[in-house]
Amino acid sequence: MLNNKFEQLTRLFAQMDRALIAYSGGVDSTLVAKIAYDVLGDRALAVTAESPSLLPEELEDARIQAAVIGIPHELVQTDEMNNPNYTANPVNRCYFCKSELHDTLKPLALQRGYPYVVDGVNADDLGDYRPGIQAAQERGARSPLAEVGVTKAEVRQLSQQLGLPWWDKPAQPCLSSRFPYGEEITIAKLQRVGRAEVYLRKLGWKNLRVRSQGDTARIELSPEQIKQFVLTMDLPTLVSAFQDLGFLYVTLDLEGYHSGKLNRVVNQDDKAIV
Secondary structure, three states, rough: HHHHHHHHHHHHHHHHOOEEEOOOHHHHHHHHHHHHHHHHHHHHHEEEEOOOOOOHOOOOOOOOHHHHHHHOOEEEOOOHOOHHHHHHHOOOOHHHHHHHHHHHHHHHHHHHHEEEEOOOOOHHHHOOHHHHHHHHHHHHHHHHHHOOOOOOOHHHHHHHOOOOOOOOOOOOOOHHHOOOOOOOHHHHHHHHHHHHHHHHHOOOOOEEEEEOOOEEEEEEEHHHHHHHHHOOOOHHHHHHHHHHHHOEEEEEEOOOOOHHHHHHHHHHHHHOOO
């Protein structure tokens, strides 16, 4: 089954002839970049959007991974932080983020002679509330993984089979996803929550989020890590470190982390908003 999907992906890129990849450095878009480069060589180009919602560490990972693959890699600046529709953080915030991204990538692709812009959306993404997907589709972007029906688990499996060392890299959506809908997003807030997550990762914790609500940080870890975290962490030092970043209060989410939790508050009427 997976081999068949892989063959479909290679045929899809062969038919494109030239493609620009919206490349975040996450496991999904990196797999797309790998396959595109293996099929198209230098007729594939990976482009990463540099913005305050992307950690510098993630940008460096993207550079390293592109170099390992061999695909040409460029950076572009996006300006979503100057769009009040984005910084107000409505439930469809991602629509405005992806609109900015693809309004930047599409003209670049046309200018360089790439008839296709492709992204790393996978089949599982279609089952969640992802208004950014609509924005990308409206601008003609294609999602090869979703088109072929490749799930997130299959992305990791296929990445491992292709020898990509980051096949098990935790998901790292943009930092704006750390804030409850309706709370204004600022560069200072993005930096604060980003530095908090980097602090925890440097201590060895993985697959985590630091959610920010006002002056409170809520740490989400995978459920199996929670007990170890409570028993082994120097909690006063942790609290002090977070307070140095600008948080007043530090809490631990006892349910643990799982993708899509933020969308529990989204109702059907909200999903209809564009």
